[in-house]
Amino acid sequence: MTENATGGEVTFADMRLRPELLDVLSALGYEEPTPIQKEAIPPLTEGRDLLGQAATGTGKTAAFALPVLERLTPQGDGAGPVALVLVPTRELAIQVSEAFHRYGRILGARVLPMYGGAPFGRQLQAIKRGVDVVVATPGRALDHIGRGTLDLEGLRTVVLDEADEMLDMGFADDIEAILAATPATRQTVLFSATLPPRIDGIARRHLSDPVRIEMGHTAGEGRETTPLVEQSAYLVARAHKPAALGRLLDIEAPTAAIIFCRTRDEVDQLTETMNGRGHRAEALHGGMEQEQRDRVMSRLRAGTADLLIATDVAARGLDIEQLTHVVNYNVPSAPESYVHRIGRVGRAGREGVALTLVEPREHRMLKAIERVTRQRIPVERLPTVADLQARRMELTRAALEECLLQDDLESFHAVVESLTDEFDLMEVALAAVKLAHESSGATPDEEEIPEVAPRAVDKRRGPRESAHDGERYQRGPGGGMTRLFFSVGRSAGIRPQDLVGAIAGESSLSGRDIGAIEIADRFSLVEVPQAAADEVIAALRQATIKGRRPTVRRERDTRGRRPR
The missing domain is CATH 3.40.50.300 (P-loop containing nucleotide triphosphate hydrolases)
Structure with missing residues (x-):
């Protein structure tokens, strides 16, 4: 367990963060650093590169955000960002941006989330006004770099957050291209829930003498x-x-x-x-x-x-x-x-x-x-609501049974006797149960809570592509889905994860929302939820996949089948 110089638990104050950040953390109610924060913040504030294994929920966003903000100079050194955080999805880009804004508002930190589906114009205006931290999906960051609208000359820190998920989604080439466009003197931080050989490869190529941190592997x-x-x-x-x-x-x-x-x-x-x-x-x-x-x-x-x-x-x-x-x-x-x-x-x-x-x-x-x-x-x-109602009815029955066993009901005998002169005894009993049930606080107007599915890691890596035409890569349910046609296929080097990465990076869908993927030589077919098809088509109009800008539309009768 990490301790400070006096032998007590390490606090944020022990990490020598600037007073403004300590005030913000106190106001937000953070009482002590999480294990990943205790291990990561000190070397990061010193400018060291870092390779960290930590899953969502360990507090890793603050672990890299606080050191970036600690080293932030007033209004930056210019219009260009001093930190670039790459994340796999727009959802995470928004969450990380909100965290940076929450921690850094008192410092006047200017934070820009950059992801597919958001208007380019709005992002360009923010860049022109000046930005300190950019949180981006790889595809959108590379688009801005290619257009010359994102100046990375003053960049001091690059963070790869959830790096294994970015690789699973086909962003490996984009990440390499982005890192090649950043200064060689930058600090590089890589966080990943797992450390497969591909992550080690990126670390060897792009990190210099990194501090290594692994969370959640204490034996016993x-x-x-x-x-x-x-x-x-x-x-x-x-x-x-x-x-x-x-x-x-x-x-x-x-x-x-x-x-x-x-x-x-x-x-x-x-x-x-x-x-x-x-x-x-x-x-x-x-x-x-x-x-x-x-x-x-x-x-x-x-x-x-x-x-x-x-x-x-x-x-x-x-x-x-x-x-x-x-x-x-x-x-x-x-x-x-x-x-x-x-x-x-x-x-x-x-x-x-x-x-x-x-x-x-x-x-x-x-x-x-x-x-x-x-x-x-x-x-x-x-x-469900039905489960809740059944449980409340069960509690009502238990309360009535307890009351019957107490044998002190004689004072109510006259009431029941007078009612049975006019009503059936069963009807009287039902009315009494109804009153008891309603008095217990039962609320029949409860709404159902929507079911959600995990963003899985171990099962998200499907079978690799074989040499057979029409290979299918199943990633989700087929019901309620529609097929989209992409005018790129195996001859362009397209893999399932390239298509998943493009869709998840540019639209609101996550990887698990995407259904079967079929890759032919010159085109690909991808199942997406019917309700999201138009959004995906619109989001991918300006996107590139493997350097190509494909035509994306609903599937027509390309192979003798009725359009879906």
């Missing part, structure tokens, strides 16, 4: 887990996480639960949301005085609160006897954190439940936790 950490803890995970989009959490709590009905969040702000917001849903939630984080913390713990132990929403720092050392559930509102930033969190239930022979809400991009980190703990964490289906 899984020994701290216990079979008494029932573990499960639920895939859910970020926007639906509060609703998903509320539904799981309604289904599970914990006696007491700790819900772990990453930051103080998230703790405060989620506490307010859960209280608004009728739960008895209390917040616990490092920004609270000891007297406040003591009051919170007293309420939890007295049973006047059933949810404790906390950060890792604030929850250290807690042992709550009545605790039955631990919920990870985010996938923990390190497998060790997961082990320590779920160890708070199942103590002293007590059984417990550990639930984890997983955003699609965090699926990699869940797999890393499974490798370290050597335990499978099953990904379950989120309860």
Whole structure:
């Protein structure tokens, strides 16, 4: 475990970040660096190259963003950027740009996301006004470099984020071309969830004496887990996480639960949301005085609160006897954190439940936790509205059964007797059950939570292309799909990952949204969701694939088949 000079835990202040950044981190509620941040920030602020293995959810965006901002001079040295961050998808480009803006706003940092589908004109205007950090997909960055609109002469840092995913999507040649256009004196930072030989090859060619960091591979950490803890995970989009959490709590009905969040702000917001849903939630984080913390713990132990929403720092050392559930509102930033969190239930022979809400991009980190703990964490289906209604009906039945067993109903006998003079006894009973059920807080107007799929890593590498015409590369379901015709094929050196990379880089689709790919000698056919076909066609009008600008349209009867 990393310690500072006095033997305590390393803090952001120990990393000698400028006061403005420390103020921002404090305001955002970040209490301590994650493991990847502890290892990466010091060498990066010193200008070292770095090769880091870390999955989404480990805090790696801040690990490279804070050093870039730390070294930022007022309004840069000119109009050109001092840092270029390459990412595989427009979704990630937006997320990383937002993070840079959030951390660097107080410094006046000028951040430009650059991805396919956004108007060139708007990006050109931003470049002319001056930009410090560009966060781009490789295809769009290369387009700007080719047009001479992106000046990289003043570039000091290049970051390759999720490098393995960029290679899987066919961006290898684009990355090489972009790096060739950057100054030889640049600092190069490469983050990847896996380190296959291709990543090592890029590191050898483009990194100079890099610091190597690998997260999530400590052997033996899984020994701290216990079979008494029932573990499960639920895939859910970020926007639906509060609703998903509320539904799981309604289904599970914990006696007491700790819900772990990453930051103080998230703790405060989620506490307010859960209280608004009728739960008895209390917040616990490092920004609270000891007297406040003591009051919170007293309420939890007295049973006047059933949810404790906390950060890792604030929850250290807690042992709550009545605790039955631990919920990870985010996938923990390190497998060790997961082990320590779920160890708070199942103590002293007590059984417990550990639930984890997983955003699609965090699926990699869940797999890393499974490798370290050597335990499978099953990904379950989120309860539906029907499941919730059935559970609430079950709780109503249990409450009625308990009331019948108490045998103190004589005072209500006259009411039932008078009603049975006019109504059937079964009708009276049904009305009573209905009133009891509605008084329990049942809300039949709940909406379904959309299902999402993980952005998989291990399964995304499909079979390599063979020499046979019409080879198919299955990447998704065939239902609700339509075929797009691309006027480039095997003779142009086109591979499935080139087509996936172009579509994912220029449109809002991710790699898993794309269906079967068929590559012939002079053309290719790609299945995409019907609803997104027009968007893909429009997004690829100005795009290049392997240096060529193909015609892209809906498939017509090119081979004796009816158009789809």
